[in-house]
Amino acid sequence: MSLHADAVRTLKEWTAPDESQERLRLSYLDHLASFPDGMWKACADGHVTASALVVDAAGERVLLTLHRKLRMWLQTGGHCEPGDAGLAEAALREAEEESGIGGLTRVGGPVRLDRHETPCAWHLDVQYVVRAPRGAVGTVSAESLDLQWFRFDEVGDVVDTSVQRLAEAALHRLR
Template structure:
């Protein structure tokens, strides 16, 4: 199952712990880990940290349900290829015409709780994140977003104080793909 998620270079104790939790979840639930099965307490999701062509800004969505600025991404809905899901979600949410994967490795793993909403109980998202670059800045806001914005990496903290999003910026810079 983990070979379908990809390779993750563990750099910190936090990375090691998140990767171990993701591996354990997938080992326990197999294909169900990639579904929206409410009985298992969570599911694997995939995100795309999409840089502009110049590598100085990231495309963020003002998420309609969560009312927060976040990277693009979403549910796997039964697809275990998380890199494919991240790119598919980025296309669907942004309307971008061309998004290139910058590196095949997983950029980050973040496990976080999603609050209960309607009939859906609180659950965990085991989010697997990849680094992409758009070939143009032309986007279209989808129904899943209140807005989209190219946010300069140097101003990211003005849009979000979420450590999980700021960590993506820092890792993209460390990989040499982005400039602050």
């Protein structure tokens, strides 16, 4: 199955938690129907991306990266690559690359969608939660200025509303 087909399948099967997320889900599907290259960075009209919030083994903290270009604390994630078998695999790959932590495990399917503008184009982000193994220590990647664990109750102090909503969705998924 192609990455495009996997994204369509994932979005068709995903049950949005509210009306706003349902509108985004439908707009992502419209985008993919209109743009055969809608998974790739080269699609100037926007592209589907995959991200993951890394949660520690105890489910008490999240790992955020201080993005080098955007200078914001964010979850791990980014562009899909030709070798990705699907959105979930792209999110996991990005999380491992940007956190330096091996052995991450995905916690179910997507938890939310977030559409945001970046310097390259609109990102139609499909967001997952991944759990780190006990004792995991991150390593700052070339895409980051810093990498730090934050308790769930600290996240709102350092992130924008989109990451705060992702953290809330992650906490709901974990409970």
